[in-house]
Amino acid sequence: MIRYRQEVELLRAYVPGKPIDDVKKEYNLKKVIKLASNENPYGCSEKAKKAVIKSLENPSLYPDGNCTELRNCISNKMSISPDQLIFGAGSDEIISLISQTYIDKHDEAITCTPSFPQYKATVTAMGGNMIELPLVNHAYDLKGILSKITSKTKIIFISNPNNPTGTIIPEKELLEFIKQVPNNILIVIDEAYYEYVSDKDYLQSLPLLKKYDNLMILRTFSKMYGLASMRIGYGIANSNIIELINRVRGPFNVTTQAQMAAIASINDEEFVKMAFENNNKVKEYTYTKCEELGLSYIKTHCNFIMIDFRKPSMDLFIELQKKGFILRPGFYFGMDTYQRVTLGTINQMKEFFQVIEELLAY
Numbered sequence: 192m193i194r195y196r197q198e199v200e201l202l203r204a205y206v207p208g209k210p211i212d213d214v215k216k217e218y219n220l221k222k223v224i225k226l227a228s229n230e231n232p233y234g235c236s237e238k239a240k241k242a243v244i245k246s247l248e249n250p251s252l253y254p255d256g257n258c259t260e261l262r263n264c265i266s267n268k269m270s271i272s273p274d275q276l277i278f279g280a281g282s283d284e285i286i287s288l289i290s291q292t293y294i295d296k297h298d299e300a301i302t303c304t305p306s307f308p309q310y311k312a313t314v315t316a317m318g319g320n321m322i323e324l325p326l327v328n329h330a331y332d333l334k335g336i337l338s339k340i341t342s343k344t345k346i347i348f349i350s351n352p353n354n355p356t357g358t359i360i361p362e363k364e365l366l367e368f369i370k371q372v373p374n375n376i377l378i379v380i381d382e383a384y385y386e387y388v389s390d391k392d393y394l395q396s397l398p399l400l401k402k403y404d405n406l407m408i409l410r411t412f413s414k415m416y417g418l419a420s421m422r423i424g425y426g427i428a429n430s431n432i433i434e435l436i437n438r439v440r441g442p443f444n445v446t447t448q449a450q451m452a453a454i455a456s457i458n459d460e461e462f463v464k465m466a467f468e469n470n471n472k473v474k475e476y477t478y479t480k481c482e483e484l485g486l487s488y489i490k491t492h493c494n495f496i497m498i499d500f501r502k503p504s505m506d507l508f509i510e511l512q513k514k515g516f517i518l519r520p521g522f523y524f525g526m527d528t529y530q531r532v533t534l535g536t537i538n539q540m541k542e543f544f545q546v547i548e549e550l551l552a553y
């Protein structure tokens with residue numbers, strides 16, 4: 192056997208939900224609804240689809256490794272300099288690149304748990320230690336994080352809103368926190384669900400980049416823009432940080448199709464408005480149904496919701512799969528009576544709650 196790196200021993204491959212076709216086959220079902228991965232149930236912009244088809248005219252050419260057109264488009268929209276941006280195959284890749292750039296063996300990073308698992312996986316892969324604090328009332332414990340800062344701390348990862356709980360950090364609290372973190376520690380604010388948030392108490396982090404050069408913001412095209420299969424996300428930070436992370440990046444990490452789809456999506460404000468409004472309606476419907484059924488839930492700022500079904504999550508997950516619904520069981524997050532439910536279309540959610548009512552009646 193070829194000797195592999197010690198850190199690999201500590202890693203476990205990500206266990207994704209089963210693909211729709213596998214579940215159809217396994218349970219002999221005609222229709223399966225996936226509410227597992229916080230994908231956009233309204234698809235993506237038609238303009239993005241057209242842009243992808245057009246971009247297939249020249250598949251033999253490497254993509255633009257600099258993502259120039261997309262870079263300019265986002266820098267104009269956000270009034271930031273083009274060299275403050277880095278693009279990746281999903282924000283997943285940016286998270287990896289950050290850890291590869293900053294984490295040495297035995298360095299520390301801090302986050303809360305349950306949160307997005309890639310923070311820990313990428314830090315561990317580099318030989319670092321992830322210090323994890325439990326969420327408090329399902330939300331990030333910023334005081335706890337401050338208390339864990341040591342001379343070894345390199346990165347603090349914050350998911351805002353948090354996946355899987357859907358909570359946000361109040362603006363004042365997060366601002367105060369950023370002020371207190373020493374500036375030799377990188378604060379990564381992962382805003383994968385940014386476009387879904389409408390709460391006035393949500394911190395607009397972008398203007399803070401002018402003041403704090405140890406801040407990095409992550410966004411993605413996988414959620415609101417419905418481009419999860421294209422794999423494209425981006426990071427925004429001080430240009431010195433971006434320059435360093437860019438050294439670690441593969442030369443052609445974002446496909447032409449993804450770049451073209453992203454540009455078309457960003458310019459299709461109508462699609463975003465439609466998805467945002469529908470998500471809010473479905474959220475209200477879901478709250479009402481949960482209350483009718485006496486199920487507690489965590490109020491969400493995202494396109495998913497944690498619902499406490501008061502049943503071992505793996506058992507209910509399997510029962511639901513048999514009925515044609517794929518969810519993300521709370522078991523994976525240490526919240527074993529919960530399921531994380533992606534907010535589907537209103538019709539999908541009506542069907543879902545019908546099945547839930549049947550299953551809970553037993």
Ligand SMILES: Cc1ncc(COP(=O)(O)O)c(C=O)c1O
Nearest residue numbers: 281282283307354383411413424
């Ligand atoms: C909080 C958070 N960050 C990052 C990601 C990664 O998204 P992507 O790699 O598709 O951009 C996800 C995906 O579910 C997420 O929930």
